[in-house]
């Protein structure tokens with residue numbers, strides 16, 4: 153960016169405000185966006201404010217989020233702040249962003265995606281096979297629960313909510329024999345070594361958006377959109393277009409075990425999708441490829457196909 157662009161940027165928009173949740177993971181992600189923007193716009197980090205906003209998802213701790221109303225819970229209050237002009241951009245884990253956004257807002261870009269895989273955290277042992285019959289696994293994710301039951305129907309899967317630190321502590325203290333967490337979250341918090349093993353995507357497909365940091369802003373805010381475009385990862389954007397269209401076509405709520413992963417390979421994008429019955433006994437999978445320009449169409453088509461599958465029909469999708 154030229155010196156000229158920099159001074160114009162300063163006169164138009166002296167200060168950008170990022171809205172974020174206050175969890176350690178959310179703050180790490182917001183600070184990563186802050187640092188990337190500061191470098192791209194050649195301004196001091198202090199020119200980009202990070203504002204913590206408490207969301208409904210942070211307040212509800214006693215229930216699975218699927219029971220409390222789903223995904224929007226981690227974004228609602230932040231989106232209100234965007235719409236009111238109290239912040240200019242919002243940083244979210246892409247996984248937590250609903251497929252339908254409030255009018256006037258969009259996802260303008262993503263940071264380069266981190267590792268998409270899930271990690272298994274065991275109290276003792278090094279692999280899933282080390283868990284004895286009947287071992288207790290804590291998770292709040294229907295997707296993880298269903299996939300785990302599919303591979304290991306003998307395990308007891310129980311609700312475990314809370315942030316990454318809380319969940320690790322519950323395993324360490326013996327309340328659970330194991331838990332599953334996104335490797336990306338663990339790594340961002342400097343706790344990658346807590347992973348006993350990493351589950352390959354061939355056996356265990358991640359959530360749509362897992363490992364990606366999404367940046368949301370007002371559609372009618374050209375300066376902020378231009379700033380985000382300067383740091384956005386193209387391939388992550390293409391993959392997320394496919395994955396989010398897949399999820400939208402299935403109309404997946406937090407009550408449906410759905411997994412999906414897209415990868416850009418040269419000029420094409422490959423999408424794998426999975427819908428399961430909650431107990432993991434029934435599953436429908438799809439894998440298709442399309443030119444990158446058709447990412448959204450690929451996702452929608454894969455979603456529409458899985459919609460006609462037995463587990464999807466059983467879930468009333």
Ligand SMILES: NCc1[nH]cc(CCC(=O)O)c1CC(=O)O
Pocket residue numbers: 245246247248332333334335336337338361362363364365
């Ligand atoms: N639902 C909470 C959440 N949202 C994003 C991450 C991890 C980071 C990521 O996937 O980008 C996590 C924790 C987890 O699932 O282990």
